[in-house]
Amino acid sequence: GENVEQHPSTLSVQEGDSAVIKCTYSDSASNYFPWYKQELGKGPQLIIDIRSNVGEKKDQRIAVTLNKTAKHFSLHITETQPEDSAVYFCAASERNTPLVFGKGTRLSVIA
Amino acid sequence: GAVVSQHPSWVICKSGTSVKIECRSLDFQATTMFWYRQFPKQSLMLMATSNEGSKATYEQGVEKDKFLINHASLTLSTLTVTSAHPEDSSFYICSARNFHSLNTEAFFGQGTRLTVV
Numbered sequence: 083g084e085n086v087e088q089h090p091s092t093l094s095v096q097e098g099d100s101a102v103i104k105c106t107y108s109d110s111a112s113n114y115f116p117w118y119k120q121e122l123g124k125g126p127q128l129i130i131d132i133r134s135n136v137g138e139k140k141d142q143r144i145a146v147t148l149n150k151t152a153k154h155f156s157l158h159i160t161e162t163q164p165e166d167s168a169v170y171f172c173a174a175s176e177r178n179t180p181l182v183f184g185k186g187t188r189l190s191v192i193a
Numbered sequence: 194g195a196v197v198s199q200h201p202s203w204v205i206c207k208s209g210t211s212v213k214i215e216c217r218s219l220d221f222q223a224t225t226m227f228w229y230r231q232f233p234k235q236s237l238m239l240m241a242t243s244n245e246g247s248k249a250t251y252e253q254g255v256e257k258d259k260f261l262i263n264h265a266s267l268t269l270s271t272l273t274v275t276s277a278h279p280e281d282s283s284f285y286i287c288s289a290r291n292f293h294s295l296n297t298e299a300f301f302g303q304g305t306r307l308t309v310v
Contacts, residue, residue: 116299125286125301126237128194171236173299178292180227181299185236 084109088184103187105172106154112174120169162191195221199302214272214305216287222267223289231284277309
Protein backbone atom coordinates (compact mmCIF):
# COMPACT_ATOMS: atom_id res chain seq x y z
CA GLY A 83 0.00 0.00 0.00
CA GLU A 84 0.86 3.67 -0.12
CA ASN A 85 3.36 5.13 2.34
CA VAL A 86 3.85 8.87 2.72
CA GLU A 87 6.89 10.36 4.41
CA GLN A 88 6.85 14.02 5.48
CA HIS A 89 9.73 16.29 6.55
CA PRO A 90 10.51 18.18 8.65
CA SER A 91 8.40 17.28 11.68
CA THR A 92 8.83 20.79 13.08
CA LEU A 93 9.72 24.04 11.35
CA SER A 94 10.25 27.50 12.76
CA VAL A 95 10.55 30.53 10.50
CA GLN A 96 10.63 34.26 10.98
CA GLU A 97 7.60 36.19 9.89
CA GLY A 98 7.96 37.14 6.25
CA ASP A 99 10.27 34.26 5.40
CA SER A 100 9.31 31.25 3.31
CA ALA A 101 8.51 27.78 4.58
CA VAL A 102 8.92 24.56 2.63
CA ILE A 103 7.56 21.16 3.62
CA LYS A 104 8.42 18.06 1.63
CA CYS A 105 6.70 14.71 1.17
CA THR A 106 7.55 11.53 -0.65
CA TYR A 107 5.19 8.75 -1.61
CA SER A 108 5.75 5.14 -2.56
CA ASP A 109 2.85 4.14 -4.83
CA SER A 110 3.36 5.31 -8.41
CA ALA A 111 -0.37 4.83 -9.01
CA SER A 112 -1.21 7.72 -6.65
CA ASN A 113 -2.50 10.68 -8.60
CA TYR A 114 -3.97 13.09 -6.08
CA PHE A 115 -1.90 15.05 -3.54
CA PRO A 116 -3.67 17.44 -1.16
CA TRP A 117 -2.26 19.52 1.66
CA TYR A 118 -4.16 20.22 4.85
CA LYS A 119 -3.74 22.76 7.63
CA GLN A 120 -4.89 21.72 11.07
CA GLU A 121 -5.23 24.15 13.95
CA LEU A 122 -5.40 22.98 17.53
CA GLY A 123 -8.65 21.21 18.33
CA LYS A 124 -10.01 21.49 14.80
CA GLY A 125 -10.38 19.26 11.79
CA PRO A 126 -7.96 19.51 8.84
CA GLN A 127 -8.67 22.23 6.31
CA LEU A 128 -7.80 21.69 2.66
CA ILE A 129 -5.48 24.48 1.55
CA ILE A 130 -4.26 23.31 -1.84
CA ASP A 131 -4.05 20.15 -3.90
CA ILE A 132 -2.43 18.94 -7.06
CA ARG A 133 -3.14 16.13 -9.45
CA SER A 134 -0.60 14.08 -11.31
CA ASN A 135 -1.21 15.73 -14.65
CA VAL A 136 0.36 19.01 -13.53
CA GLY A 137 3.72 19.87 -12.00
CA GLU A 138 2.92 23.02 -10.06
CA LYS A 139 -0.05 24.88 -8.70
CA LYS A 140 -0.19 28.22 -6.94
CA ASP A 141 -2.79 30.02 -4.87
CA GLN A 142 -1.65 33.41 -3.59
CA ARG A 143 1.09 32.74 -1.00
CA ILE A 144 0.79 28.97 -1.25
CA ALA A 145 2.22 26.73 -3.95
CA VAL A 146 2.63 23.01 -4.41
CA THR A 147 5.08 21.27 -6.73
CA LEU A 148 4.99 17.66 -7.84
CA ASN A 149 7.77 15.50 -9.26
CA LYS A 150 6.16 12.27 -10.39
CA THR A 151 9.42 10.69 -11.48
CA ALA A 152 10.98 11.15 -8.07
CA LYS A 153 7.64 10.60 -6.30
CA HIS A 154 7.84 13.69 -4.18
CA PHE A 155 5.80 16.84 -3.71
CA SER A 156 6.34 19.99 -1.71
CA LEU A 157 4.36 22.79 -0.10
CA HIS A 158 5.75 26.31 -0.32
CA ILE A 159 4.41 29.15 1.80
CA THR A 160 5.82 32.59 1.05
CA GLU A 161 5.67 35.73 3.18
CA THR A 162 4.69 33.73 6.21
CA GLN A 163 2.45 35.27 8.83
CA PRO A 164 1.81 34.27 12.47
CA GLU A 165 -1.60 32.93 11.50
CA ASP A 166 0.13 30.39 9.26
CA SER A 167 1.30 28.64 12.44
CA ALA A 168 -0.38 25.23 12.54
CA VAL A 169 0.23 21.58 11.74
CA TYR A 170 0.38 20.80 8.04
CA PHE A 171 -0.31 17.37 6.59
CA CYS A 172 0.40 16.08 3.12
CA ALA A 173 -1.55 13.15 1.71
CA ALA A 174 -1.66 10.96 -1.35
CA SER A 175 -4.21 8.69 -2.96
CA GLU A 176 -5.35 7.06 -6.15
CA ARG A 177 -8.78 7.98 -7.41
CA ASN A 178 -11.52 6.45 -5.25
CA THR A 179 -9.18 5.31 -2.48
CA PRO A 180 -8.67 6.73 1.02
CA LEU A 181 -6.06 9.41 1.57
CA VAL A 182 -2.81 8.29 3.18
CA PHE A 183 -1.36 11.02 5.36
CA GLY A 184 2.13 12.02 6.27
CA LYS A 185 2.97 12.42 9.96
CA GLY A 186 2.59 16.18 9.87
CA THR A 187 4.79 19.27 10.22
CA ARG A 188 4.33 21.70 13.05
CA LEU A 189 5.03 25.14 11.61
CA SER A 190 5.74 28.04 13.93
CA VAL A 191 5.96 31.53 12.47
CA ILE A 192 7.79 33.83 14.84
CA ALA A 193 6.75 37.46 14.80
CA GLY B 194 -14.62 24.64 -0.13
CA ALA B 195 -17.47 22.32 0.74
CA VAL B 196 -18.81 22.14 4.27
CA VAL B 197 -18.79 19.04 6.42
CA SER B 198 -20.46 19.40 9.78
CA GLN B 199 -19.57 17.07 12.62
CA HIS B 200 -21.49 16.91 15.87
CA PRO B 201 -20.88 17.02 18.75
CA SER B 202 -17.58 18.87 18.90
CA TRP B 203 -16.86 17.35 22.29
CA VAL B 204 -18.48 14.78 24.54
CA ILE B 205 -17.76 13.26 27.93
CA CYS B 206 -19.28 9.90 28.74
CA LYS B 207 -19.06 7.24 31.41
CA SER B 208 -17.32 3.93 30.84
CA GLY B 209 -19.69 1.35 29.44
CA THR B 210 -22.00 3.77 27.70
CA SER B 211 -22.32 4.41 23.97
CA VAL B 212 -21.71 7.65 22.10
CA LYS B 213 -22.92 8.60 18.63
CA ILE B 214 -21.08 11.07 16.42
CA GLU B 215 -22.74 12.54 13.36
CA CYS B 216 -21.10 13.70 10.14
CA ARG B 217 -23.07 15.64 7.57
CA SER B 218 -22.05 16.98 4.19
CA LEU B 219 -24.04 20.20 3.94
CA ASP B 220 -23.60 21.27 0.35
CA PHE B 221 -22.64 18.20 -1.64
CA GLN B 222 -23.46 14.53 -1.87
CA ALA B 223 -20.86 12.32 -0.25
CA THR B 224 -20.68 8.94 -1.93
CA THR B 225 -18.00 7.96 0.53
CA MET B 226 -17.27 9.00 4.09
CA PHE B 227 -14.18 8.18 6.09
CA TRP B 228 -13.70 8.05 9.84
CA TYR B 229 -10.34 8.85 11.38
CA ARG B 230 -8.92 8.80 14.85
CA GLN B 231 -6.17 11.16 15.94
CA PHE B 232 -4.05 10.95 19.07
CA PRO B 233 -2.28 14.03 20.42
CA LYS B 234 0.55 15.25 18.19
CA GLN B 235 0.03 12.40 15.76
CA SER B 236 -1.32 12.02 12.27
CA LEU B 237 -4.78 10.89 11.25
CA MET B 238 -5.36 7.15 11.44
CA LEU B 239 -8.02 5.79 9.11
CA MET B 240 -10.55 3.67 10.96
CA ALA B 241 -13.09 2.83 8.29
CA THR B 242 -14.51 3.71 4.91
CA SER B 243 -18.24 3.81 4.34
CA ASN B 244 -20.14 4.03 1.09
CA GLU B 245 -23.74 5.16 1.06
CA GLY B 246 -26.05 2.20 1.52
CA SER B 247 -23.24 -0.31 2.07
CA LYS B 248 -21.50 -1.82 5.04
CA ALA B 249 -18.39 -0.04 6.16
CA THR B 250 -14.94 -1.38 5.43
CA TYR B 251 -12.79 -1.35 8.55
CA GLU B 252 -9.02 -1.03 8.70
CA GLN B 253 -7.00 -3.77 10.28
CA GLY B 254 -7.14 -3.66 14.04
CA VAL B 255 -10.34 -1.64 14.24
CA GLU B 256 -13.18 -3.52 15.93
CA LYS B 257 -16.29 -3.24 13.81
CA ASP B 258 -18.57 -4.26 16.69
CA LYS B 259 -17.15 -1.51 18.85
CA PHE B 260 -17.14 1.26 16.27
CA LEU B 261 -20.48 1.02 14.47
CA ILE B 262 -20.70 3.02 11.28
CA ASN B 263 -23.88 3.84 9.42
CA HIS B 264 -24.03 5.70 6.10
CA ALA B 265 -27.73 5.72 5.35
CA SER B 266 -27.81 8.69 3.00
CA LEU B 267 -25.52 10.71 0.74
CA THR B 268 -25.29 13.44 3.35
CA LEU B 269 -25.08 11.64 6.68
CA SER B 270 -22.81 9.11 8.32
CA THR B 271 -22.69 8.20 11.99
CA LEU B 272 -20.04 6.60 14.16
CA THR B 273 -21.20 4.97 17.38
CA VAL B 274 -18.61 4.06 19.97
CA THR B 275 -20.18 1.23 21.93
CA SER B 276 -19.33 0.23 25.49
CA ALA B 277 -16.80 3.03 25.66
CA HIS B 278 -13.64 2.65 27.72
CA PRO B 279 -11.10 5.28 28.75
CA GLU B 280 -8.72 4.06 26.05
CA ASP B 281 -11.32 5.09 23.47
CA SER B 282 -10.75 8.70 24.47
CA SER B 283 -9.45 10.44 21.38
CA PHE B 284 -10.18 12.99 18.66
CA TYR B 285 -12.45 11.51 16.00
CA ILE B 286 -12.71 13.17 12.58
CA CYS B 287 -14.90 12.40 9.60
CA SER B 288 -14.19 13.17 5.96
CA ALA B 289 -16.51 13.23 2.98
CA ARG B 290 -15.81 12.79 -0.73
CA ASN B 291 -17.91 12.48 -3.87
CA PHE B 292 -16.28 9.90 -6.13
CA HIS B 293 -18.99 10.30 -8.75
CA SER B 294 -17.89 13.79 -9.62
CA LEU B 295 -14.79 15.16 -11.30
CA ASN B 296 -13.94 16.93 -8.08
CA THR B 297 -12.98 14.27 -5.54
CA GLU B 298 -11.56 16.56 -2.89
CA ALA B 299 -11.81 15.33 0.69
CA PHE B 300 -13.39 17.72 3.17
CA PHE B 301 -13.19 17.20 6.88
CA GLY B 302 -15.48 17.84 9.78
CA GLN B 303 -14.47 19.85 12.80
CA GLY B 304 -13.68 16.74 14.81
CA THR B 305 -15.15 15.35 18.02
CA ARG B 306 -13.15 15.20 21.25
CA LEU B 307 -14.35 12.11 23.14
CA THR B 308 -13.42 11.71 26.77
CA VAL B 309 -14.46 8.53 28.54
CA VAL B 310 -14.37 8.70 32.34
